[in-house]
Structure formats: C-alpha cells, structure tokens
Amino acid sequence: MFGKKAAYVTAGYGQTARDHRDWQEYLTEFVREDPRNHLPEGDCFPIFGPPVVGIASADDPLFAELSRPEVVASHHVRPDFWMPEARSVISFFAPFSREIKAAYKKGERLPPLEWVSGRLNGEVFINVLRRAILRLVEKQGGQAVIPNLDLRYWAENWLPIWSERHVGFIAGVGTFGLHAGLLTEKGAAGRMGSVVTNLSLPVRPRDYEGVYDYCLWKSEGRCRACAKRCPVEAIDHERKDHTICAANGAKHIHPAYLAWGYHACGHCQNNLPCSNGIPKKRKRVSSQRPDFRLD
Ligand code: SF4
Ligand code: SF4
Secondary structure (H helix, E strand, O other): OOOOOOOOOHHHOOOOOOOHHHHHHHHHHHHHHOOOOEOOOOOOOEOEOOOEEEEEEOOOOHHHHOOOOOOOOOOOOOHHHHOOOOOEEEEEEEEEOHHHHHHOOOOOOOOOHHHHHHHHHHHHHHHHHHHHHHHHHHHOOOOEEOHHHOOOOOEEOOEEOOOHHHHHHHOOOOEEOOOOOEEEOOEOOEEEEEEEEOOOOOOOOOOOOOOOOOOHHHHHOOOOHHHHHOOOOOEOOOOEOHHHHHHHHHHHHHHHOOOOOOOOOOHHHOOOOOOOOOOOOOOOOOOOOOOOOOO
C-alpha cells in the first residue's frame, strides 16, 4: 500500500544536506515515502505534499525583533536560547496534499473529515519531519534542538516563545497574509516546523521585503477572500481574532467530529487565491514596514 520503502527514509538517505534545496529534496522524499504521512481514515490520503524549506542565520537581526510585544511577545526567544552555539535555523512549510484540499468544498459550512483529520494527525507528522531534520543534522556531525518539542517551550494566549510562522518569514519561506498564515510558493494551507542547529548552512535569500508582500489585500488593497470565507467573522480588515476562531472550532466543529476529537476549521486557508501558491499581483509592491510590525 505504501510502496517499497515502508521505513525511515533517513537511514537510507545517502546525501549531505547543505542549502535549502538539499533539505527540500530530503523532506520531499520523506513525505513521499514515509508511511506515517497518511490519514488514518477512508482512503488514507497523503497528509502533506512536498515542503518548502528556508534557512536563516542564527545571527539574523530580525530574530531580536520578535521579542517586541507588537511583533510577537516580550517572551519570544532568539536561536541561542535553544543552543548557545546555534549557527542556523532550518524552517519548513508542509502544504496539505492535493487530495485533502480537493475534499474541501466551497459551499459547505463544515470542513470535511479529510481536513480536520489532516490538521490533527498532520501535527504528529510535522514532529516526524522535525525529528527527521535533527537526525540528518546529527548524521552530518552536527547538533540540533527542536524548539517546539523542547521542554522549555511554552505559549500563552496564542503567543509562543518561538513562532514557527515568524521564523519561516526570516528564513525565506514566505510572507504573512491577512488570515495570519504564511503565504508560500506552495500556498498557505499547511503546517510549519523548525530546527535550530550548530551547523553553519547557506542562508536562503528572502525573495521579499515586507511582512505582507504576498498578500493581495495587504499590498494592493484587493481580495479579502479569506475574511469573506470565515463563517464567524473572525477576520476583519486588519487581522484575525484568534479567540473568535478558537470558539468556532469548539462550538461548531468539535461537536460534529466528537467521535474523532477533531475541531479545526480551514475555511480561510482553502479555495482562495493564496491556497496553492503566491497569488498573482498586478504590480510588484512591497508592504514593507520599517519596524517589522504585524497587524
Ligand atoms: S485570501 Fe487574499 S486577503 Fe486573504 S491572505 Fe490570501 S491573498 Fe491575502
Ligand atoms: S479558521 Fe475558520 S473560524 Fe478561524 S479565522 Fe479561519 S475561517 Fe474563521
């Protein structure tokens, strides 16, 4: 059912991973071959497609910006918190598979089983990918820490000490959208992870300047498709309200999927101009904010 390689890919991976393309190739093989990248229900669709990978220097000055309360939170830490000898941060975005996105029909009020299952079970597989990166770092003689699996990790009121999305922005993975997700070359419907390492790896140049460069609403004043799709008006003209969003999951979605324990909405990540790639802009305009502030 899962092909010939129903085992860890890392053990048989014979290459050295240096720049973001190498890591992308490695994770692409991983999501294609690893049997855990499948939904447990129905036709056991793949959960994720080929990831987008970025690499930041641990010394990038933007990491210091994340501890400003108006950016993430004063308790946000820098890479050297996890590892004093940190040199690089590897960040990845894993897009949900074509099959899961195709199951998300536009007119339905509830998300499909494939989506809610992919969100929960996908989070488990994101940890598999994080650990796969760690193992390949170690295979190359380096050391690594996975912030989100470290005992020192914590978050309060949706404000984490390590924000995967912000780290992804710094590492060249993508920019933010009005819906608060990261827009990447593989769209915005997906999950993220990162690993801090003492290996000195080539940085992925950022193909953007402003924090919202890829979002049509934030950079050109048109679209707002994500806000219009939200069934509980959690997204206004400026930002997403995480409290309203979470209440929708608990009140409307969890009861419908009680037997499975699933609860995640994804209306604002599917059937949008940014669901499968960077939306086409009329002109190349940067949404640059000199203070790196997010709305
Ligand atoms: S749907 Fe439109 S407004 Fe919303 S994040 Fe995507 S590009 Fe921006
Ligand atoms: S996940 Fe659903 S409830 Fe939350 S902001 Fe997006 S569309 Fe609205």
